[in-house]
Amino acid sequence: MLTPNTLIAATDRAYTPAMADLGTSRAVHYHTRRTRFVDDCLRWAVARGVAQVVVVGAGFDSRAYRCRALLARTRVFEVDTPATQSYKRRRAEAVLGAPPDNVVYVPADLSVQSLDVLVHWGYDRSAPTFFLSEGLTMYLEESSVRRLLQFVGDSAPGSAIAFDYWLASRIADAESHDAETVRRFAMVREWREPVMFGLPDGGDEEFLAECRLALVRRTRVGTPAAARRSRRGHGGALALAIRRT
Numbered sequence: 082m083l084t085p086n087t088l089i090a091a092t093d094r095a096y097t098p099a100m101a102d103l104g105t106s107r108a109v110h111y112h113t114r115r116t117r118f119v120d121d122c123l124r125w126a127v128a129r130g131v132a133q134v135v136v137v138g139a140g141f142d143s144r145a146y147r148c149r150a151l152l153a154r155t156r157v158f159e160v161d162t163p164a165t166q167s168y169k170r171r172r173a174e175a176v177l178g179a180p181p182d183n184v185v186y187v188p189a190d191l192s193v194q195s196l197d198v199l200v201h202w203g204y205d206r207s208a209p210t211f212f213l214s215e216g217l218t219m220y221l222e223e224s225s226v227r228r229l230l231q232f233v234g235d236s237a238p239g240s241a242i243a244f245d246y247w248l249a250s251r252i253a254d255a256e257s258h259d260a261e262t263v264r265r266f267a268m269v270r271e272w273r274e275p276v277m278f279g280l281p282d283g284g285d286e287e288f289l290a291e292c293r294l295a296l297v298r299r300t301r302v303g304t305p306a307a308a309r310r311s312r313r314g315h316g317g318a319l320a321l322a323i324r325r326t
């Protein structure tokens with residue numbers, strides 16, 4: 082039997098009763114903070130003059146539509162697996178209309194491919210670029226996360242990435258998880274997108290440095306309620322890192 086998906090069920094419920102469910106309220110708080118963090122970083126990057134934006138593991142990200150004015154002078158590349166991307170394109174066109182002209186869809190499986198594939202789609206290696214990646218690094222193997230971050234580290238001066246990550250302890254130390262987290266891990270396993278990788282506890286800056294990136298901003302994640310319920314409390318972060326000079 083599939084793990085009940087309270088998040089999908091919540092979309093049919095009124096806000097207050099839906100938010101009484103721990104899994105739903107955690108997800109809403111987390112995604113709200115993550116969206117705000119990445120939007121702030123995107124504005125920061127555009128103000129610094131980036132020419133390209135790459136949305137890595139884009140899923141149903143709608144920034145190309147929602148931030149159309151902000152992104153008017155940048156090219157926006159959306160990278161995702163071919164199947165998810167093709168479904169997203171169909172749904173986005175049905176609901177939001179044709180994508181803005183500056184959007185380029187790049188099908189790629191980052192577990193076996195590098196972001197080098199972008200070059201075939203018009204990506205300019207010499208242009209400062211802002212990468213954003215939400216909800217991806219925890220579902221990739223370490224080698225794929227390194228390859229992704231190293232690509233950013235090797236990008237043109239002025240390039241940066243905003244992304245979220247979990248810590249290794251949150252993933253490895255399963256018995257310390259509360260029931261809600263265990264349920265969520267089981268759910269994504271059933272979706273064939275199991276949780277795989279977390280940056281080393283206390284070693285995240287070093288990990289980034291090995292990828293030639295420097296941390297600019299880091300915000301620990303976890304709601305106060307989640308922190309009270311979980312022994313570990315905060316299990317990851319939202320981060321902004323720039324290419325080292």
Ligand SMILES: C[S@@+](CC[C@H](N)C(=O)[O-])C[C@H]1O[C@@H](n2cnc3c(N)ncnc32)[C@H](O)[C@@H]1O
Pocket residue numbers: 137138139140141142160161162165189190191192193214215216217220221
């Ligand atoms: C949890 S979803 C997050 C989607 C979106 N960034 C968001 O925040 O709503 C993870 C996304 O990463 C994509 N993804 C997972 N593994 C991938 C891979 N190996 N290569 C490319 N994309 C991948 C999935 O298809 C999915 O769209």
